[in-house]
Amino acid sequence: MPENNEEKKLNPQIVDVEIGIRSLRKITIYPLSMADQLKLTDIIVQAAMATMADGKEDMAVPTFILQMLQENVGKILSMATDEDDKQLMGDISNLQAVGIADVLFEVNYGAVAKNFKSLSEKLKGMFQPERPLPQSVSDTDTGLKTSTESPTGTVE
DSSP states (O other), X not given: OOOHHHHHHHOTTOEEEEEOSSSOEEEEEOOOOHHHHHHHHXXXXXXXXXXXXXXXXXXXXXXXXXXXXXXXXXXXXXXXOSSOHHHHHHHOOXXXXXXXXXXXXXXXXXXXXXXXXXXXXXXXXXXXXXXOOOOOGGGOOOOOOOOOSOTTOOOO
16 A cells, blocks of 8 residues: 555545544545445435435434434445444544544535536636627616606796
């Protein structure tokens, strides 16, 4: 296995995090492949749909998070690390799991969302007309009031 510094030179999205209950050790979090991102998205959607189907709207978010974690955290960790997911689950605290989730989101979704937003702005600019189209006469409201009084009245 190559040294961590060499890995980071190859892919700057690789992040080392510290985990451990009694003593800390470093694990490496890798970016998800496109296939794994789609799997993760499916996991999240399925958990959300199952939670909403239970009819517990007031507890939907906490229930969703707990259900997703209980059923899928091992799968998610095995997608993003080289670690054995069962051993990893015994070595990780809830706070460390949240930190890993934050890294996974930022590397795999946060940066993508920012880049997609930038790309969509560029595409909008490409397909916008160069000069604004004239407004329709029926849509134009000038706010002018016409008076029925005669403008030729005399001033005394």
